[in-house]
Amino acid sequence: MLARLVAHLRPLGPAGAAASAPAEEGGDTTPWWDGPVGTKRTYLHPVPGADAWAPGRGLPTLVVRGDRPGPTLLVTAGVHGDEYEPMAAIQRVFGELQPAELAGTVVMVSCCNVDAYLSQSREAQVDGANLARVFPGSAEGTLTERVRAPAPSPAP
């Protein structure tokens, strides 16, 4: 199950290899608020920044939009990259939720700290930062600070 969690991600090597970081994998980049009603889908929510690391560290995001309108629930896991149980729980819940039975939207980020996950560690290896200690983050900061930067949101 864990391999499926971030199967579309791959290690990028040590921080010194940043210049060779690959572009983000192709695929759906539609943000959660623009996805079609009555569907389940996954995508990589982008990390802000134009350096070589950001594209390979997008947040695996699982979205279930119910057939009927309603509130939005956000669930996150993997603030620390070596805490696997909540990541696996999100996968299980995503598998069980059915749009026809749901009013509203469930957005689940199965791994908030992809850099730490890829190195099976608590802190990100790129900058040594602890994601739980960089709130509120900065769009111009290190990779970890940018993960915590205020996310874009749907138009009112």
Ligand SMILES: [Zn+2]
């Ligand atoms: Zn933690």
